């Protein structure tokens with residue numbers, strides 16, 4: 013049985029937060045592609061973007077996704093731009109595990125990310141980015157979980173039920 017689950021979605025959807033909470037609830041290790049990239053590069057995401065551009069970051073992120081997917085059991089949090097790469101979309105679409113799209117309203121994205129400085133692509137024009145990416149999020153996921161107005165603990169509970177339904181975990 014494949015004991016894995018992948019979280020995708022836009023910046024601020026709660027991928028990192030929920031992956032940590034679900035990891036704590038299940039006891040499964042958590043692999044966040046952003047953390048894997050930062051650890052491998054020994055540099056922050058801002059620094060990687062400044063030195064290598066988005067292209068360099070995407071190259072590293074693809075390698076991180078491939079690495080993360082080799083670990084079972086595992087909860088995998090991705091970065092919001094993972095689905096911009098065709099190779100990543102192909103990887104995700106072929107998975108026989110829950111690939112959960114976390115959604116969030118634009119107003120809530122602004123609330124959650126107000127004052128943050130560690131996302132180089134969270135700039136004034138971010139709504140255009142979200143619009144451009146929307147079809148890719150939907151094509152890459154096999155499950156959608158709206159998060160606006162919902163507590164992390166409640167969302168974790170729902171993801172655990174999903175894992176049980178999928179036969180990946182037992183209560």
Ligand SMILES: Nc1ncnc2c1ncn2[C@@H]1O[C@H](COP(=O)(O)OP(=O)(O)O)[C@@H](O)[C@H]1O
Nearest residue numbers: 022023024025026027028029124159162163164
């Ligand atoms: N369900 C939620 N309700 C309220 N705030 C949330 C929720 N999930 C995440 N957050 C907050 O939103 C911010 C971004 O969350 P994060 O997990 O880093 O998102 P992502 O990894 O998808 O960019 C954090 O401050 C986090 O505490």
Ligand SMILES: O=C(O)C1=C[C@@H](OP(=O)(O)O)[C@@H](O)[C@H](O)C1
Nearest residue numbers: 022023024091092093131132133
């Ligand atoms: O949407 C994006 O292109 C990005 C999202 C970030 O991750 P989160 O979605 O976890 O914020 C991080 O990978 C990087 O700043 C680029």
Ligand SMILES: [Mg+2]
Nearest residue numbers: 027028046090
């Ligand atoms: Mg994150």
